[in-house]
Amino acid sequence: xxxxxxxxxxxxxxxxxxxxxxxxxxxxxxxxxxxxxxxxxxxxxxxxxxxxxxxxxxxxxxxxxxxxxxxxxxxxxxxxxxxxxxxxxxxxxxxxxxxxxxxxxxxxxxxxxxxxxxxxxxxxxxxxxxxxxxxxxxxxxxxxxxxxxxxxxxxxxxxxxxxxxxxxxxxxxxxxxxxxxxxxxxxxxxxxxxxxxxxxxxxxxxxxxxxxxxxxxxxxxxxxxxxxxxxxxxxxxxxxxxxxxxxxxxxxxxxxxxxxxxxxxxxxxxxxxxxxxxxxxxxxxxxxxxxxxxxxxxxxxxxxxxxxxxxxxxxxxxxxx
Amino acid sequence: xxxxxxxxxxxxxxxxxxxxxxxxxxxxxxxxxxxxxxxxxxxxxxxxxxxxxxxxxxxxxxxxxxxxxxxxxxxxxxxxxxxxxxxxxxxxxxxxxxxxxxxxxxxxxxxxxxxxxxxxxxxxxxxxxxxxxxxxxxxxxxxxxxxxxxxxxxxxxxxxxxxxxxxxxxxxxxxxxxxxxxxxxxxxxxxxxxxxxxxxxxxxxxxxxxxxxxxxxxxxxxxxxxxxxxxxxxxxxxxxxxxxxxxxxxxxxxxxxxxxxxxxxxxxxxxxxxxxxxxxxxxxxxxxxxxxxxxxxxxxxxxxxxxxxxxxxxxxxxxxx
Amino acid sequence: xxxxxxxxxxxxxxxxxxxxxxxxxxxxxxxxxxxxxxxxxxxxxxxxxxxxxxxxxxxxxxxxxxxxxxxxxxxxxxxxxxxxxxxxxxxxxxxxxxxxxxxxxxxxxxxxxxxxxxxxxxxxxxxxxxxxxxxxxxxxxxxxxxxxxxxxxxxxxxxxxxxxxxxxxxxxxxxxxxxxxxxxxxxxxxxxxxxxxxxxxxxxxxxxxxxxxxxxxxxxxxxxxxxxxxxxxxxxxxxxxxxxxxxxxxxxxxxxxxxxxxxxxxxxxxxxxxxxxxxxxxxxxxxxxxxxxxxxxxxxxxxxxxxxxxxxxxxxxxxxx
Numbered sequence: 001x002x003x004x005x006x007x008x009x010x011x012x013x014x015x016x017x018x019x020x021x022x023x024x025x026x027x028x029x030x031x032x033x034x035x036x037x038x039x040x041x042x043x044x045x046x047x048x049x050x051x052x053x054x055x056x057x058x059x060x061x062x063x064x065x066x067x068x069x070x071x072x073x074x075x076x077x078x079x080x081x082x083x084x085x086x087x088x089x090x091x092x093x094x095x096x097x098x099x100x101x102x103x104x105x106x107x108x109x110x111x112x113x114x115x116x117x118x119x120x121x122x123x124x125x126x127x128x129x130x131x132x133x134x135x136x137x138x139x140x141x142x143x144x145x146x147x148x149x150x151x152x153x154x155x156x157x158x159x160x161x162x163x164x165x166x167x168x169x170x171x172x173x174x175x176x177x178x179x180x181x182x183x184x185x186x187x188x189x190x191x192x193x194x195x196x197x198x199x200x201x202x203x204x205x206x207x208x209x210x211x212x213x214x215x216x217x218x219x220x221x222x223x224x225x226x227x228x229x230x231x232x233x234x235x236x237x238x239x240x241x242x243x244x245x246x247x248x249x250x251x252x253x254x255x256x257x258x259x260x261x262x263x264x265x266x267x268x269x270x271x272x273x274x275x276x277x278x279x280x281x282x283x284x285x286x287x288x289x290x291x292x293x294x295x296x297x298x299x300x301x302x303x304x305x306x307x308x309x310x311x312x313x314x315x316x317x318x319x320x321x
Numbered sequence: 322x323x324x325x326x327x328x329x330x331x332x333x334x335x336x337x338x339x340x341x342x343x344x345x346x347x348x349x350x351x352x353x354x355x356x357x358x359x360x361x362x363x364x365x366x367x368x369x370x371x372x373x374x375x376x377x378x379x380x381x382x383x384x385x386x387x388x389x390x391x392x393x394x395x396x397x398x399x400x401x402x403x404x405x406x407x408x409x410x411x412x413x414x415x416x417x418x419x420x421x422x423x424x425x426x427x428x429x430x431x432x433x434x435x436x437x438x439x440x441x442x443x444x445x446x447x448x449x450x451x452x453x454x455x456x457x458x459x460x461x462x463x464x465x466x467x468x469x470x471x472x473x474x475x476x477x478x479x480x481x482x483x484x485x486x487x488x489x490x491x492x493x494x495x496x497x498x499x500x501x502x503x504x505x506x507x508x509x510x511x512x513x514x515x516x517x518x519x520x521x522x523x524x525x526x527x528x529x530x531x532x533x534x535x536x537x538x539x540x541x542x543x544x545x546x547x548x549x550x551x552x553x554x555x556x557x558x559x560x561x562x563x564x565x566x567x568x569x570x571x572x573x574x575x576x577x578x579x580x581x582x583x584x585x586x587x588x589x590x591x592x593x594x595x596x597x598x599x600x601x602x603x604x605x606x607x608x609x610x611x612x613x614x615x616x617x618x619x620x621x622x623x624x625x626x627x628x629x630x631x632x633x634x635x636x637x638x639x640x641x642x
Numbered sequence: 643x644x645x646x647x648x649x650x651x652x653x654x655x656x657x658x659x660x661x662x663x664x665x666x667x668x669x670x671x672x673x674x675x676x677x678x679x680x681x682x683x684x685x686x687x688x689x690x691x692x693x694x695x696x697x698x699x700x701x702x703x704x705x706x707x708x709x710x711x712x713x714x715x716x717x718x719x720x721x722x723x724x725x726x727x728x729x730x731x732x733x734x735x736x737x738x739x740x741x742x743x744x745x746x747x748x749x750x751x752x753x754x755x756x757x758x759x760x761x762x763x764x765x766x767x768x769x770x771x772x773x774x775x776x777x778x779x780x781x782x783x784x785x786x787x788x789x790x791x792x793x794x795x796x797x798x799x800x801x802x803x804x805x806x807x808x809x810x811x812x813x814x815x816x817x818x819x820x821x822x823x824x825x826x827x828x829x830x831x832x833x834x835x836x837x838x839x840x841x842x843x844x845x846x847x848x849x850x851x852x853x854x855x856x857x858x859x860x861x862x863x864x865x866x867x868x869x870x871x872x873x874x875x876x877x878x879x880x881x882x883x884x885x886x887x888x889x890x891x892x893x894x895x896x897x898x899x900x901x902x903x904x905x906x907x908x909x910x911x912x913x914x915x916x917x918x919x920x921x922x923x924x925x926x927x928x929x930x931x932x933x934x935x936x937x938x939x940x941x942x943x944x945x946x947x948x949x950x951x952x953x954x955x956x957x958x959x960x961x962x963x
Contacts, residue, residue: 102478102495105444105462123747124769127445127463141747142769142787145463145481157744160787160805163481163498174744177805177822178857180498180535186556192570193552194530209836214822214859215499217535217557231835235828236859237881237899239558239575249834254881255899255917257576257593259611272899273917273935275576275594275612290901291917291935291949293594293612307612307628307949308640319950423799423816426765426783448766448784466784466802484802484819501819501856507877513891514873515851536820538856538878560879560896578897578914580932596897596915596933614915614933628933628949629961
């Protein structure tokens with residue numbers, strides 16, 4: 001049973017205790033996971049028709065969901081019916097992960113040990129947390145901060161004024177100056193006077209050959225991870241929200257913004273300042289014009305533009321009216 | 322008579338000297354203030370019909386204004402008629418505040434004194450200016466800079482690579498990595514070869530429970546303050562220009578930009594990458610769709626979207642044409 | 643023959659060797675330059691009808707171009723015909739400049755020498771590379787990094803958390819906190835699994851009296867320079883891509899984004915969040931409304947708005963439909 005390496009994790013807890021309901025079985029729950037990653041000792045959640053597919057094959061024993069959605073769950077998975085899935089999920093996740101709702105700065109930082117990191121080159125004033133791993137021939141620029149348990153591969157180039165936390169970075173990744181990677185996303189239950197923050201217990205995963213331009217922000221996943229696929233390049237000032245999955249060989253131009261939880265295919269190119277709404281599926285080989293506002297799923301191979309984004313021919317026709 | 326705590330302030334000056342006009346009374350002027358904050362020893366200014374309401378009840382004795390607007394001033398307030406209010410205001414403000422037009426980096430910074438800040442936790446390499454106050458249980462991440470006279474409340478979490486200057490921050494505020502808070506705004510009189518910078522003598526006020534995402538920029542007020550209300554949350558890379566007032570319980574998504582001097586009500590939600598023009602009034606309980614461009618006032622409770630932003634029904638109707 | 647001061651430069655090489663083609667003359671090539679800057683010992687390139695004018699008067703002896711474009715070259719300039727000009731240019735440039743494709747952090751940084759920089763004021767923890775020049779009365783804020791060979795003029799104010807590399811900055815320039823200046827741009831040949839990065843051998847040139855707001859990113863030129871003209875002011879979070887030329891007295895509001903290689907005239911004002919596509923020519927005295935998406939050249943004196951941007955009257959007419 002692997003523990004979360006980045007966050008303090010409590011438990012296991014009895015299901016009956018978590019929900020304060022003795023009718024629930026005395027099953028021990030070890031973790032909270034998304035539908036596709038949950039095992040039979042995890043609690044999962046299912047809150048939208050967007051996720052029918054993973055719901056049908058989840059291996060979780062229990063699932064927070066609604067009366068309307070419960071029919072899609074497999075036999076092995078018992079629904080725990082609630083009105084507001086995300087609100088209940090937030091409360092439960094806070095029991096397991098009491099400190100993942102705010103990014104408390106890592107106070108274990110130290111100048112890098114020359115013996116531990118003998119094959120890594122560092123600029124001035126770099127600080128590294130406990131239990132990090134950094135591969136050979138990687139270089140990290142001045143004033144950058146690598147927080148505890150971060151893993152960085154070989155031959156990476158990380159610029160100056162970068163912060164990396166709660167992240168796993170593969171080989172040959174380039175991160176330019178000023179990027180902030182692995183911070184908690186913009187997730188909370190709005191409550192007057194004092195919002196309830198959603199714990200962010202996921203991580204950021206940057207695959208081989210990824211490049212990030214200057215001053216990008218890549219938030220970690222809330223539950224599940226934020227992933228940028230192999231050989232995808234992002235330009236300056238791109239904002240990637242929690243849980244986003246970007247495929248391979250994508251080209252994302254400057255100041256593009258992604259809301260949370262969308263899935264972007266392979267070989268996708270996105271022009272500058274385009275915005276992609278949350279919970280969408282952008283197919284493979286899609287081209288999105290600069291400045292577009294994408295609010296719907298886009299099928300493979302489509303070229304779209306506009307606000308809201310429509311197929312290119314339609315956009316040109318509308319512009320000529 | 323409280324002096325500005327953040328900027329070197331000259332004066333008082335005789336009104337006749339300031340304007341080099343012996344016809345003006347030999348009244349001592351102590352400060353420059355906005356219409357609603359001016360007392361009878363301050364000079365104020367009134368340059369737009371947007372501000373009729375505070376103009377009518379100002380307590381200032383003198384007001385820079387135009388021939389057209391002077392009729393709205395109360396009897397206690399004598400108009401000083403000029404052609405270009407902002408140009409004259411800029412010149413006068415520079416007399417009182419000769420160093421507030423450029424953000425000269427604070428050279429009084431030191432590593433935090435352990436005795437003074439015994440109840441505050443600091444990361445590595447934090448620098449603090451003179452006369453700061455930081456409340457107990459606050460934590461400040463590595464490489465962050467708190468410039469002179471800044472006040473930070475209790476239980477705040479301030480990330481790494483943050484700069485805070487000219488600001489007052491209340492309790493339980495969260496500021497993520499890379500934010501730049503309290504810098505001068507984008508205000509100047511355009512002059513060929515060498516623009517004349519407007520002094521920015523206001524501050525930033527972040528109320529209780531505010532949260533700012535990574536790499537946000539919150540400019541201080543020019544005259545008057547920039548305020549973010551209680552329990553309002555901003556996502557990453559949001560740009561807040563000078564003098565903006567944001568109400569309580571607002572949710573502002575990533576990469577939203579605000580031009581200067583607008584007033585945003587309570588419980589307002591704004592989608593990613595939306596832009597709000599300057600000098601607008603956005604009502605309470607307004608929802609603004611992602612990517613919208615708001616160029617007009619919005620009444621309470623309205624849902625708007627589009628560029629330019631229109632009520633949602635209209636936007637949907639237009640998109641279907 | 644002046645060498646590039648910022649990048650390791652190999653050569654000269656025989657043309658026949660560079661292209662592995664013995665039919666080519668045994669001419670020594672010293673550098674790669676854009677059409678208007680090349681001398682008779684440089685190789686240049688010509689890949690688009692946008693550049694007919696400089697092509698016709700280039701002084702280069704050899705030019706990478708296509709069969710279609712070769713007719714525009716003058717007699718002194720012999721075409722080297724290829725299918726994909728930028729791909730071949732990329733490969734050749736990598737021969738001359740083997741390390742300019744990735745921004746390896748400068749490891750020559752040191753605390754500033756008091757004797758060398760006796761007339762410069764520094765905040766805490768500033769790091770300076772080798773061979774920099776910084777003029778008198780300039781001030782540089784805490785945690786900022788000035789990499790090797792950068793030249794900064796007199797009376798400049800550079801904030802905190804700034805990175806400057808591969809740049810020449812004239813007198814009286816103001817750079818606010820968090821700017822990243824002189825980094826490589828978003829230029830590469832897309833190749834599945836491993837893109838081929840374009841070397842960026844140009845620099846950033848900030849002319850007298852320029853001001854940059856907080857957290858801006860100004861990429862250096864790929865071949866040729868990125869230039870911001872005298873007395874032009876940029877607000878916060880502006881993104882300027884490689885090779886952009888901005889004229890004098892421009893006002894660029896917050897979060898504006900420029901794609902690469904456009905030319906912006908003098909006295910241009912651009913509203914917040916506008917986006918300007920690449921390879922465009924924006925005339926003098928142009929006004930571009932906030933949020934606009936500019937995809938075509940704009941003649942002198944025009945006011946445009948919209949997405950795509952059109953003359954203001956047309957935009958208003960369309961909005962009323």
